[in-house]
Amino acid sequence: MQTPDIQALVFDVFGTVVDWRGGIVREAVPFLRRHAPGTDSAAFADAWRARYAPSMEVVRTGGRPFVRLDVLHRENLLAVLPQFGIDPARVPADEIDALNLAWHRLDPWPDAVAGLARLRQRFIVAPLSNGNIRLMLDMAKRAGLPWDAILGAEVAQAYKPAPEAYLRTAEVLGLPPGQVCMVAAHNGDLVAARQCGLRTAFVVRPTEHGPAQTTDLVPEQAWDWQAPDLEDLARQLGA
């Protein structure tokens, strides 16, 4: 294995570092029990998440100024409730706020903390997530994710896969894009990162979307590295 000329690893977080679906299901269960008994909380989590990409696309295409993901998540939550027979006007605002913060309380995949800790010995490690700073901060503090800094959409004021999200992150790090490696479980994220000149590492997360997942099960390009988990990636990178 060549010694990579990489100074920093930047990470997709939702799905790559943490299990967003399991966390949202867990937090939605008591909420749904109160407001829509019998609802499939996994279907609810998937429906909420399904509004994620379209809501950012409005920002990416200039339809509205940049707003942090907490704002989009809350709007998406209010929009998804009627799909499950819940009238948002009848749910107290503090319950909405509390459920919205579920995204701040997601659990890492089992290898994530140990893998990041190893990688951090050799590289700068930071999220390059669409999650906002406070969201990433709360998640890291709760789960013990050992980031060197919290970068991403809010620092770049741009949502992935917009090129600005990747390029401004490299600029903040004071590095040429080729000395930064994007680590993600999503081929689309790596396509965009590679187009910006970043190196790429694919970590397969075959149950991010549940047991019937059909997407991102294999690398769709010859990424610079591919690994079953972050501890294995650390080993490959000599960390």
Place this chain on the structure above:
Amino acid sequence: MQTPDIQALVFDVFGTVVDWRGGIVREAVPFLRRHAPGTDSAAFADAWRARYAPSMEVVRTGGRPFVRLDVLHRENLLAVLPQFGIDPARVPADEIDALNLAWHRLDPWPDAVAGLARLRQRFIVAPLSNGNIRLMLDMAKRAGLPWDAILGAEVAQAYKPAPEAYLRTAEVLGLPPGQVCMVAAHNGDLVAARQCGLRTAFVVRPTEHGPAQTTDLVPEQAWDWQAPDLEDLARQLGA
């Protein structure tokens, strides 16, 4: 002592958390030995630092767009060399770059790491420094400063004491200013923070400017807290 309704502590760094003067003196010694033997390296450090505030003032007053502190430090270094008889054109660029990175390698005051670690158990802790993200990141990684996130001028795109530096930091944290406490060894920083509604904690650093320091030896207002060091502040805040 009341239990404070504070969620986050944000820190001035140069002088409050780290000993910038001692670090710059240490790193300047071999440089000056090569280029201007016999130069007083403390005088050199003070002269370099003396250009810090004026260079940011140009940005604060709209004289130029925001640029990160690494850029200002380098410009200030080139400007200060002739004061010590050194022609910047005769110094290799990589030596200039290396000396400029001295600001990334400053040592913390003896209480800083332990104090921050204690405070972090109870509060969000982050720099609110005029230093840029990569500078703060390198410093933290080298010294083991346990920040939850790296905030400050580059995230806010504004240099202290501009109100935007404080207010945008609170906004990024998702907190009203009154739930954020500015910790600084400089009365002027706390004046500006208080005007923005932040709580204030003064930590006295009587040798930041060397043994003959005459400024910031005492609190000049009744700050919410005052402490001889960060471990004592942690004790006062119940952390």
